[in-house]
Amino acid sequence: MTDAPNTLPACHVALLGYGTVGTSIHRLLVEHREHIRHATGRDVDVTSALVRDASLPRAELTGAGSSMQLIDTADELFASKPDLICEVLGGLEPARTLVLRALEAGIPVVTANKQLVARHGIELFAAAAASGTQLRFEASVCGAIPVVRMLRESLAAARIDEVLGILNGTTNFMLGGMIDEGMGYDEALAQAQELGYAEPDPTDDVTGLDAAAKLAILAGIAFHTRASIDDITTSGITGLTADDATYAAALNCRIKLIGRAQRTKRGGMLLEVAPTLVPLSHPLAPVSGATYAVLVRGATFRELMVQGP
Missing domain, CATH: 3.30.360.10 (Dihydrodipicolinate Reductase; domain 2)
Known part of the structure; x- marks a missing residue:
């Protein structure tokens, strides 16, 4: 497969959480980078991840010219102005607060957190609509079924x-x-x-x-x-x-x-x-x-x- 020309700037993704799910998502985005470029015309780079303690040693994933920074304050993550936020914290808090902040700032959010969507979806969708952005949650229901x-x-x-x-x-x-x-x-x-x-x-x-x-x-x-x-x-x-x-x-x-x-x-x-x-x-x-x-x-x-x- 030959490289497809990038017609759009890279999409910079910030992860809320970097545990088992977060590291798996990062790995998949790196492994499928070329396919994503061919399908969308742009690169998708995980540039930061919000964690409780950024000083803890972790097996950081990098590849294809991209690197990722571990961040332990929400203010620093939002200051980096990501194009997209992927919530992989699970649970209701602080996931709700952080997702709401992102949507109110006009940043699109992707989540598989079914409890978050089921219990706070009305509030979150209203925030997304008010700022003209999107909350995507396909993976919150029934795995890979669309x-x-x-x-x-x-x-x-x-x-x-x-x-x-x-x-x-x-x-x-x-x-x-x-x-x-x-x-x-x-x-x-x-x-x-x-x-x-x-x-x-x-x-x-x-x-x-x-x-x-x-x-x-x-x-x-x-x-x-x-x-x-x-x-x-x-x-x-x-x-x-x-x-x-x-x-x-x-x-x-x-x-x-x-x-x-x-x-x-x-x-x-x-x-x-x-x-x-x-x-x-x-x-x-x-x-x-x-x-x-x-x-x-x-x-x-x-x-x-x-x-x-």
Whole structure:
């Protein structure tokens, strides 16, 4: 592949955080630098990262003529005038405060922080609109599946009646072990943790809170309204046993943790996350492993489904 001419100045990116996710993003941007240049006509350089203590020794990544500076004060990071900020801190604070500051300053922000978007999205989107910039959050819902873009752009003018799906890969993997291999809950969880699908503290996954945050985001986009995680009736898989999986199989069903957002006849929304008996004939039934799948229904297009890791 030959070098493509740069038609635009380099995009200077600042990272909020430089832990496991931040270093991985930096590495990927360096490794795929040439492809990004060919696709966009410009280089993307990570020029700074905000950390708690810039003096701590770290394995700094540099390459392709770029270098990165570790910064431990927000004022210094914003003074560097980045073209784009990527939030990889996780959690609600200080992520909310820093993202809000960036948006109010007119700096576009990219984040995969589903809890941040689900709980503070209204405030953050308003700040972005007021300053004429963007908050992008595709990776906050269902990994690599482009479901956010599909709802926001491809189906923006379509009336959507229902969004439902497998919004948490960890629990889908665990339920597969319980159904297909006869595992108990504890054994399925231990295997998911051993393989890296579940965190050491899996509370958000197994209680349904992770799926509820994603559902709040999807419902807000699909129905052009405010959807709060607190409005979602949520139950997880902690009470399920291998016997439940056996009973489901006898009914020609599989148990899936399903997030559902549905318009009601009175103009409201039904929002729930719960273990659900899914008939084997249903398109969500065969979705296996730590995989996501989202089904969207509407009068003009009937039914669309996206699935992936």
